[in-house]
Amino acid sequence: MISDWLEALPFPALVIGSDHRVLFANGPMNSLFDELGPRNEYFDPQYFLDRADERQPTQKVNNYLQGGEYVAKNIQIGYPPRNFFLRATRVISEGEKEYFCCVLTPQKFLDDVDYSELLDTVTSLVMQLDINGSISYLNERVFEKLGYDLSQPELAVRHIRDIDRNYDEAAWSERRQELREGRGINYFTQFVRRDGSLMPVEVSVIPDRFSISGRFTLTAQDITEQKAVEDRLREALLQVKELSREYQRENRQLKQTIRQQGHAKEIVSVDPSYQKVLRKIEQVASTQTTVLITGETGTGKELVAGRIHALSYRADKPLITVDCSALPPELIESELFGYRKGAFTGANDHKIGRFQAADGGTIFLDEIGEMPLGLQTRLLRVLQERTFTPLGGTRPIQVDVRVIAATNRDLRAEIEKGTFRQDLFFRLSVFPIHNPPLRERPADIGPLLWHFIQKFNARLNRRVTKVEPAVMDLLNGYRFPGNIRELENLTERALIVSSGDTLRVADIRLDVGAGEATATSHHPALSLPKADDLLTLEEHQRQYISYVLELTGGKVSGKGGAASILGMNAQTLFGRMRKLGLR
């Protein structure tokens, strides 16, 4: 049966017994033997000498035959000598007899190419395996890449499981099936180098079309570089995602800021002294100019900044506020300029700074006088160059931001003290706007009071539509150290305690303990005493009347007099004052 099959082969083939006796030779083999001279009954293993192998052929062939298989790549037989590729396979017959089937494939048939040399020149790792994963050939690249000594090619690698870190019997058996059915397979895995380190590889196994005993060629591509690039890309992608999340967060903050700005947009003022300020706002809004807004606390500096932004061509871009007094000095820098991941302990993510968030729009640096000196230098550079580098960053970022700064401090005095840089002051105060305190624009008190009554009516669900004249008298006589914010706060408090549609003087509590001194400051009658310090009604009246008299500058009757504030007839008040010992 096997002899029929061998006879049909176009290549020399013979069958020898385990004792080397020639049992069968097909036609091409017989022709070869004819060339070799007198035929011997026994086959001479000399013929199967691999030219590349220096060991004793007989011993080697015998060893291999005992192992069940012998492959020799470089055999020369005939006259003139021809190159053959030999594969000898042990076959056991039904009668348990052992013999060897030897097929010689002419190298010519294999395109006259010495594959081993060729394969040694390719950059991929090439191996030959059988269906069970046993390795019979490795090219030089495998030795090099896996760190084995080329001069000692006796590898510990005999099976694919010896180098494939992820080898798994079940997976290999699936692959085996694919290969048996003549399909190539591809997979990613890691090869283990001799020193134990791992090398990521992309593997493809293809059935060997010249293989008689079902061998396969495995090529593996070292993808360490690709992996590194992939990892970098993945990292970059994560960063992009994180940045986009950061931008979304910032965006929400911005929208919030813009909404808040929207509420405060209306600037209420009728006082002639404030009209100058409104004109200046309109003049400067449409320019690029840096603006410095000065004025006491609560005079509406932030409101002015919001109006300048709203009237500028940047109105649809963000207005970002940084309150330098609300941030710890060591945080201001990272808030303004942002930081890169790892810039300092705890910088686990990238963070964009407010300057970058304000790109295209306006940044409002409130309480600029509180900025630490070192940061003033950095800010000056940003104002000059319009670029900055985030903490831990390497590349400068260019921004188009209009700067509006505000302060309630006297910056010239700060320059004298050495706590504010003069050059920064000059840079900032290109266009100064001074916001006068409320006491210098008394005509605004009434309109502002109504403005806030409407605001808090809506917010507190009240319906105050009237104000006792005495309220106006009281407010007109007050110095408002906290300016418009104080008026706003006291209106809110008054609406909370008021009842009905009229705001009464009894609803108003002036916070005279706060801020700069006025004639009325430190008056105990205006802050509610603790339980232990409760006054008699008479003492309370004495203190309260003297407080109102201080407010009115001693005026008792007529418009703005104490009697009208207290809602009493002037004569009755005089009588009460006499009784209480007040002059």
Ligand SMILES: Nc1ncnc2c1ncn2[C@@H]1O[C@H](COP(=O)(O)OP(=O)(O)OP(=O)(O)O)[C@@H](O)[C@H]1O
């Ligand atoms: N002319 C005005 N019309 C209406 N509301 C005003 C006016 N001026 C100030 N306000 C309101 O008064 C409050 C304080 O104003 P703002 O915060 O702008 O003052 P500021 O000068 O920036 O204060 P600070 O120096 O304390 O930061 C805000 O609620 C603001 O809306």
